[in-house]
Structure formats: C-alpha cells, structure tokens
Amino acid sequence: MPAARSFGPDPWRQTQWDARAAANFICGGAGGGLVAFTALAQPQPATQVVLTLFGLLLVGSGLTAVWFELGRPWRAFNVFRNPATSWMSRESYAAVALFIAGGAVLLKVPGASWIAGVVALCFVYCQARMLQSARGIPAWRAPATMPLLVITALAEGAGFYWFAALWHRGGSMKLLLAFAVLIMLRYGAWLVHNRQLRGNARASAGLARPGQLLLLAGTLAPLALVLLLAALPMSMHAQFVLAAFAGILVLVTGAKLKYALVLRASFNQGFALPVMPVRGVRAGK
C-alpha cells in the first residue's frame, strides 16, 4: 500500500525539497560567503587561491547535491532557460560566473579576486532570492529571508576564513571586527525574520531550537570568543584557536539554521476559508 499522505487543510511540511536542497543553501551560502570574504580579506596569494578553491568546492558540492535532487538530472542544462524571471536560472548563471571568476583567481589573474567576490555575492543573493520567491512556504517568502540568507552566507564565509586561519595564519583586527559585525547582523536578520513569522506557530516552532542555538552558540559564544581574544593578552596560537572555534560555531549554527529553514520550518500555506458556506439558510433563520 502506498504510504499514507496527509493533505491539509492545516499546513504541512513541504516534502519536495529535502536535505539535498538544504545542502545547496548550506554549502552554497558558506562557499559564496567564503569567496566574498576572502576577496574582502585579500590574504596572501596562496591563501587566496586555497580559500577561493574551498569556496568553489563548497558551492560545487551544494550544486552537485541539488543536481541529485532533480527528477530529470540529464536535462539540468534547461535550468538556464529562464533568467528573465527565475532566480534558479539566475543562480545557475551566477554559479557559472562564479566558477569562471573563481577559476581566474586560481590562475592568479590580477584583480580576479575582487570580481570573484562580487560574483560570489551575486550568487549568494540569487540563492537568497530563490528561496524567498518560493511563495508557497510562508517561512521562506518572508521579506527578511533574503537578508538573512545573504548575511548568514557572509558570516559563514567569515567563519570559514577564521577557521582556516588556524592554517593560513592571516587576518587582522579589522577582519575580526567585520566577523563580529556579521555575527551580530546575522542575529539581527534572524530576529527580523522571526518577527515576520509571528502568527505562524508551526514555522516559528520549526525554527525555535536552531534560533536558540543561533543566539547562544552562533552569536553570543563566538562574540565572546572574539571579545576574549581581542581583549585578553594571549599567544598568537591561542588567538587563532579561539577565532577558529568562533568560526566553527558560526558555520555550524548557520548550517543548522538553514537546514531548519528548508526542512523544519517549511510548512506550506495550507488552506483556510475566510468564511464558511451557508447551507440552506443562515444560522438563526
């Protein structure tokens, strides 16, 4: 017997996009953010190449994951057919552009990193708009979804950068400050998004735990770590360890948030009647 399915009227979780789609937002966002933050950081050329490569790998793995979700993967190139209105088409073009620009960075073409950074931002923006355009899912179509995803991506990129700093030993107080600002902005965007979901108990419930995690482990803890390493005297290594730890926290909580957004809070519109039908005569007649 085919599995029992439940159809309304109350909203139910969408089942069309699964973890593979979530992976695209998680990896794509972090990867795009990494390329962009790396462009901002302008580290050593070797670091630039490696971090950009990681960024591209992340984006690529996200796209690969979502490719596996396609019903008709061998027609995947049709995805480019509708850049006029579809943010998925646009994301695809942005991905191509990102790989070209990223490739240029890998080939150490001068100035390519800035272009790659901008294109990565575009890619992240397209992704964010893609989710927000899915109007069937109230938690996605909230206006704050776009800034939340973009800022989360940048914060994750920064997180990755600082995590990788354990190896590349780059960075500056300005970049650390930027990281801290992104962490705060991310939580701010989350709060706004959360407020926009007020009245949608199911979606809010789906995001409650990752939201809590975002506050404690994704915002307060990394900020404390950043503050600690900025304020207290400690060895360089200790500073990088703390920064890496903060980076990891930001990455993981961001991933968790996006996973929850795509899979847990993704209740659809459901059905509701503004008025009930009158059968025969109105009540009381």
Added chain:
Amino acid sequence: MTRWSMVADLRRCVGCQTCTAACRHANATPPGVQWRRVLDIEQGEYPDVKRAFVPVGCQHCDEPPCLDVCPTKATKKRADGIVTIDYDACIGCAYCAVACPYQARHRTLRAEFAYGRATAPETARLDEARLAVATKCTFCVERIDDGLAQGLRPGIDPEATPACVNSCITQALAFGDLDDPQSNVSQLIAKNQHFRMHEELGTGPGFYYLWDKT
C-alpha cells in the same frame, strides 16, 4: 478573450471525492497524486463547529507563482488562462511545487502502482514523460482543445469539460469562460457571494468559491 475558470459551490459540495476519483481516472495519475482533491475543514470549537468540504487543485492563477520561478520555462500560461507544464522541458527541480501556495503540484520520481506491480490499465496508461517532473491539474486542457476543435462548448458539453466537473454529483463544480458575462461561471459569480483561496497573496486564482447568495 477567453479566461477559463472554475467555480466550486461550497454550499453544494459534500466531500464525496467523486471528482478526485474521476480526475485520477481521466488523467491516469499514480496513487496518491490527486490533481483534484476535496479537503475536509472544521472551524470553531464544540459545540459551535462548522465543517466544509473544499475542492482544491491548481488554481490557474493570473499571476502564477509557479510560472516565474520555473527555470526551464516548462510552466507556461496560455492566453486563455490555463497554466500548463511541458513535461519534456521540466527538469523536476520542484521549485514550482514549493512556490505554489495551493500545494497543487506533484512530482512522482518513479512509477507507482496501486498494488505494487502494474495492472493492465496501469501498464497501458503509464506515461514515462510524466515521471520525475512536475505535474498538476491541467483543467483537462486536451478535452477543452479537442472539444473546441469539434465546435463543442467547454463547461457545457461533457466531451469538452474537465472530468471533475463532469463527475460532480452535487453540481458544485462548474467550468466556463469568465470573460463571457453570459457563461455559467460568470453568472454563478454574479449571483453569489464568493472568494478565492489565499487571495491576499495576489496570485489571482482562476478558481472561485461560492458561499452564499448575494
């Protein structure tokens, strides 16, 4: 111009699911894929409770959210308002399915059968082109087009009318041209109070629900 639309009279509907079954037959959809289905909705608290049965499916919107998001242009909107899917272009990304506020789109990744293995009619009617792509109510567009070609009137002549409307045992479902003020649907809308589902989302559904006389 023509704007094909559907009307569901909620005063008439009893939730019998005949339209659901008829649609499954007419369109040979796999188990669980109901392009037309009827919801059972309760409102209020005991003892002040109301219950209504609400036919739903693709609303063939004026501004279909599924249309804009489709990356392949597989989803199209015809001049007569019918939203269609080109199964050969669709990549099965399901973006349209999550964009639709009416939960009208389905995607069946592999052939499914009522009793596990295919029966004779299921074998005969299996359409590989519809596997792993988006599918949804088409307003039985082939019947409309073929019917019009034969000079028939959709919504009146059964051969040119969506199967769900033909099957409805309460005359709750009606189909016709909203741009024709004399059509059955225009008359029903003119003479009755109505609403459209999730109208606030600005999708402009081509599906009207009657709930009382004017």
Added chain:
Amino acid sequence: MDTTGTRRVPTYCYQCVAGPDLLTVKVVDGVATEVEPNFCAAEVHPGGGKVCVKAYGLVQKTYNPHRITTPMRRTNPKKGRDEDPGFVPIAWDEALDLVCAKLNGVRERGLTDESGYPRLAVSFGGAGTPQSYMGTFPAFVAAWGPVDMGFGSGQGVKCYHSEHLYGEFWHRAFTVSPDTPTTEYLISCGANVEASGGVVGVWRHANARIRGMKRVQVEPHLSVTGACSAEWVPIRPKTDAAFLFALIHVLLHEIPRARLDVAFLGRHTASPYLVGPHGYYLRDPATRKPLLWDAASQRAVAYDTPGISEALEGRYEADAIEIGADDEVLAEGRLSGETSLQKLVAHMAIYTPEWAQDICDVEAATMRRIANEFIDHARVGQTIDIDGVTLPWRPVAVSLGKTVNNGWGGYECVWARTMLAALAGALEVPGGTLGTTVRLNRPVTARIDSVTPGPDGFMAYPLNPTDKARWSPKPNIRNAYRTMVPLAANGPWSQALGPTHFSWMFLDETPKGLPRVTFPDVWFVYRTNPAISFWDTDALGDKMARFPFTVAFAYTHDETNHFADLLLPEATDLESLQLIRIGGSKFVEQFWDVQGFALRQPAVETQGDARDFTAIATELARRTGLLEPYNKAINKGGGGVPLQGAHGDFSLDAATAHSPEVIWDAVCRAASMEVSDGREQHGLDWWKEHGLATKPFPRVNWYLYPELARQGLRFELPYQERLQRVGVELGRRLHEHDMHWWDTQLTEYQALPPGKDFSLPWRASLVAMGGAPDDYPFWLLTARSMQYAWGANVGMQLIKEVADNIAGHRGVIINTAMAAKLGIADGDIVDIGTPKRSVRGRAVLRQGIRPDTLLLLGQFDHWATPFTRDFGVPSMNALTPMSLDLTDATGSGADIVRVRIGRADGTTPSGRGSARGVSA
C-alpha cells in the same frame, strides 16, 4: 469481443443500496481505463446521470491482482482464524462436482433437517444489492425449494430495521425519504443522507440547500450531513425518541390545534376512531367496524360512513362492542370511548421539552423552537399541482438514521416521526415524509399498487399470524422471523428482516420452545462478510468455523471465505451480464420520473477463469437435476422480468441449459416489450449498445396519499390498536408454549408508546458484561462512509486513497477537548474497550463530536482481505455484544456500545496480530 480501439460501454453500478447509477466504461484496446457518468442518461436519471465515487473503484476491482480467478478448494480440514485454509486452485468441473455432490446429498437426505430447518443456507449482503450481480442465481434458489436466507451479516443492526417494518406498515415505506425537491424544512435525526443517499440523494439535497431548505441535523457527531445542514443539534446518543416526543408535545400542547392539519387527521388517519375502556376500538356491534363520532349527526358511526364530520377530540358514548386479542369480546353495550387523538394528547402531556432535555442533553428551548419552525413551515391548507392533480403541499419532513431507527427505541422514533408528519398533514404528500419502496408488500416493483384495503379502513399488511390456529412455534428458518416477528411478513425479503443474528446466536443455545438450531449442510455466501460486518465478530468466526460445507462466491480472500471449503470466482461488475429494473421509486431517495431497465454487460474480457454468475447458476441447476424448475423460474420472472406476458412469449425451453447470452436476450426482449408497451422488441445486442430504456413514471406516484384517498383508506395512526392486539396474541402463543424469553420484547407492542431513555439498555448491557458504568463513559458509534457504504469495495486502493481525504477514515474520532483531558494527541494509538474486548486504532481529534461520544466510521478491522488488512483501522463490530437483551421486538439491535478509551502503550494499530481480541 472486439478488443481494439476505444469504446465506451454503458452499464450500471449497484454496489450500494442507493443505486443504481448509470455509467460508461471507457475501454481502450480491450482494457478498461476510465469510468464516466453515462451522459446519455442525464435526461432520465434523477441525479443528473452522475455516478457515485464507488463506481470509480470498478476498474481496480477488475484488475486487482489479489482477485481469485480460479475455483479453489480448501486443503486444511481445520477451520479457524489462525488456520491457513490451504486453498489450492482446481478446475471448474472439479469444483462443480464437489458442490453438486453436497447438494445432491442434501436432496437425497431431504431438503429440511430434523429440526425442520432448510439444509441449504444462502447469505447475501448489501441490502439486496447482490441481486443486481448474481444473474439468475435467484432462479436456482427458487428451483431448489426451502432455503434458509436468514443467516445475517448485519441485517437488523446495520439497516434501518424498525423503519423497514413499521414504515412499511404505516405508509408502505420500507425506506423513508423527505420529498426533497419540494420540502422546505427537514429534521434529520442521524439520517446521514450525504453519505448514504447515493448520487440521487446527494444531488437532490444539494439543490434543496440552494433553494433554501433548512435542514436541522440532530446527531451526536457532525457528520458530512450535519456539515451540510443549516443547524447541528448534538444530541446524546440513542435519545432521539425523547427529542421527537418533545416535538410532538409542543405541537399538541403548546400551539393552537388549528395550526395542525386537522382535516388530514380527521379524514385520513384513525385520529377520530373511538377507543374503549380496554384500549381497543369501539366497534359497531353488527359490522364490527370501528366507530367514530359524527359531529354533524351527533352520533357514533362506522368510520366509512359517507358525509360525516369526524370529531377529533372528546369522549363519547355509543352502543358498541370492544374486541381484544384472539377475537375476545372485552365489552359490549353502551360504552364510553375517547378519540384516538384524545388518547394521544393525554399520552403526550408528560413528554415536555423539559422532560426531554435531561435525557437528550438538548436545551428545551431548542426543541421548542424546532417544533415551532416545523409547523411554521408546514403550509397547512396550501396545495400544489402534481401531474395535473391538486395535492396538499406540506413541505416539512423528518428523517431518521441508522441506530435511531433500529434497536430499542426504533419503534418509538419511527412512530414519533410518522406522527409528526401526520399532525402536519405532511405524510405521503408533496413536501412531506414519503416512503420510497416496498419490500414486504407486493408487488415490489410498484409501491402504489401495493395499496390494498385491509381491516378497519387501513391498508392491508401481511402480518405473520398470531392466532392460535395458524401461529407455529416451529419456524421455517433458523432466525424464527415468522414465529417471533409478525411485522416481518413472509415474503422473499422477510427472512433477512427477522432477527438475523438469532441464526448465529441460537446455534449453540437454542432458547426454549424453538426446535434446536442446526448448522446448515451447505452454506452459500455471496458479497457479504459477516465475519467482520456483524456484531461480536470473533464469536461469529468461531461458529463459521463449524459450518460443515461453505461455498463462497469469492472476489478475494476475505474473513468469511477464510472459513470456506470452496471458492468460486464470479465474473465481476464489468465482466458479466444482467438486466435490472430502474426508475420508479427506489431505496433512499431514488424518485424517478421514468421507469425501465438497464443492462450490465461485459466491458472487458473476464479475468482468469472467473465465470458469469448466470452460467454458474445454470450449471448448478443442471448438475442437481433442477434445470427444468430453474428455467421455469426464469420464465416466471427470475431474471427480473416475466418472459411470458401480455406483449409476447419469450420463454426459454425448460429442458435446455442455456447460455447467459440466450437467457438475457430473452429477458431483454421481454423487458423492451414491457417498457414500450408492446411496441418494440429489442434483443441483447440493442441493449448492449443503448444500455437502458425507459418509459414515463408519473410523479404523482411518488405519493401514497392520492391512492389512499381514492380507496377511502386511512393511515393507521396515531393509535396502534392492531399492533397492541398482535402483541397480546403473540405473548399468549409464546406463553402457551412456555416461551418467556421474549417477554421484554413483547412490551414494545403498545398502542401509544411510552417515552423513555433508550440508551438505558446499553448501559445495562455494560453492567451485564461486568463493567462499572463510570469506567466506560463513552458511547462508541459508527457512521456510513460515502466511499464505502454497502460497496464491498474495501480492497480498492483508489477508494482508500480518496476516502482518507475525509476525517475519520484513519482512526477513531474523539472530541478534541476530551482528548486533551485524556492526554491523547492526534494520531496517538488508543485502546478502545468494553469489559470483554478491546481494539486499537489511531485517534483522530475533531471538534465536531460530543465529548461523551467516539466514532468509528465504516467497518474495517479486516484480518484476511488483502490490502485492507493493513489499514490499521478498528471496527466497533468486534466490541458490540450480540444479545437478546439488546434485541427489540422487530428483532433488531443498534450500532452502539459503551466503551472506555485511553492511550495505548504500544504503537501498533489494530489489525492482524494486534491486541484485537485480547480479553481484558
């Protein structure tokens, strides 16, 4: 059969009692693909030619891989639920040899056994619907001789039993319907027409709603019908009689008498009949006709005296005779009598809305308002023109549903309903409460023609005799309907309208006075599954296991044929041939403006080795030496139409075994001559192409009133003198044979029924089972499902899929607030139990149900039927006790039981291997 290209084959669906629906089957290259309405029938069909959701399951039914498509023989001699029958395929020859050897053995030993019961038993389900699929099998049964058709599978408890018997007694109403096209106000006590009224019922009520008909649904849960009503009154289960009594009280005691239809009461009912001191009519000493008081001449006259002015109320003296039971003269001379209406008024005085409100848990003000609305809408004095005949127009009606109109209280509810109609003059007139069909009176094909004069100015009714000379303690079949239930009559349907559970109950313990109830030597079963559909299903299964030889016409393996010795696969709905009557007025709400015939024909080749039922019947007749009486039975009308009549002789040669095509060709020819009044003769080929043919059926025939008026007959209301007499006589006969176990039932025979709380017997039954009432605080009820009712279609995936869109098809419905109190969440596995047994299922939380009520839709709980056994949805049938205490005087019970509910520890819903059946 041409198997190329696309064809649309006209046929019918009669899976449910509210049919038939006319449909076409689209066949592409020999494969059935789609069911559609027969649009050609839209002109003649009262439901727009539409076809019910159940018919859409027929394609899957045809190709279901679980079908049994070859005869099968049991190899495991042990029978039991846990025994694998070990069915093995055999050839038809072997199968028929096997069954006919048994049948011929029966014929050698004698058709009846030592107790006088038929050795052959046959059970059909679905309220007579199998007859539309079993071809000429009825002719075989007729040719056989005595057959016990009284092993029930739900009759009496799953049907509208009191309505069948009393309805037919009072107004030829085996089933009762509002005159929906013209009614304006309908009180519906649990009548779930949107689920059980079929296409026509649903169609008519949808139109009525749009027209502005107000329907008040009085029911413990918000059914689909309640949902589609203007008002829902959540009444306490099984207390509808008190509700209806309160309405009658308001009409009689709180509004001016003139607002009732006094003219109707005076002229068309027995209201003016004078009742004597012993409770029987005062009669003219010479003619023995009941007397009434003529206000014009101020004297008592016989009821049929021309030109009189009947006094409706008052006490009068007359020279009279009062005759009781067994023709006993109770009084003679100058006797004082009250009018029947006067008796009624006095009788109803105590049944105030305030009295009823504590019983029903409905506010007195609500009942008062509804009674007033009822009479406000009655349009007393107005007329309407039907077919050129001017008739009273009384657009108010009352309908009753299952569990309201059967079991204890059923009589009172049906009486009260019919009385409400009579008080408003709304009985059998346009807009009012109508009967739709007859099954106990003849002819079943023409309800109006069944109106014939009987005693005392009422219609004749074929009561089973209760007089000393003719009553017998030796029943003709095991359920003893002729002995115990006078109202069940003695026609072909009567066997199924007796206490059909007695056949089962008495197998192990026959009560005093009846011959020992025996197992039939051979039992045929078709389209019925008592092992899951009756009361106390586990006990039933145990008894089935002891039947010596059971032959099941089998579609798939199921819970009843699990106990069978032989499975015979019949060609199913889309594969076989039959012609049936359509139109006129039929079950539930089928009121047509035409009458005629429709053909069911093979749309596709038969799957496997299944055979057309007619071919099976013919072969059984041939091999048992009954070919001649079998063919003669067909000639007489066994195929639905007499083959010899005013319009020609199409009789079959009695000595030949004819093919189904030859038989149905003859039936088709006779039918086409009948429907064309002898003008056209069409054979099978014509019918296969056209599917149906009709002729007009005058709408005035929907109503009994004109015919009664024409014959000068009265409705036998309000006072039940005849039933009272019958009850006394029956009691005497039973007591003369030392039979006292029916005494409680005898109390039902009252001239004016007392109002009671009829939920009490079920509370008492709980105590009898060893339970404390406080521990079992819920009423468990069931309701029909539109997608399943009568359909025998539980194995259809499509039906399951679409039915699941409607709440309650996945589990037990419980009130949301009550569930919260009990810590039960939606989807939780719950345990529902009586002191004897428990079942498990998922909780479905809804607001639209009383907090003291639980609802299990349909009857699933299958443990053998493929596909269905995986539903995990329990049924109340396993919980409902089968007992004499819960059997009313008509032999019926009701679908209701007191239970407890709680969250189950495990996570497995009911089904094979679950907690089902575990004794507490």
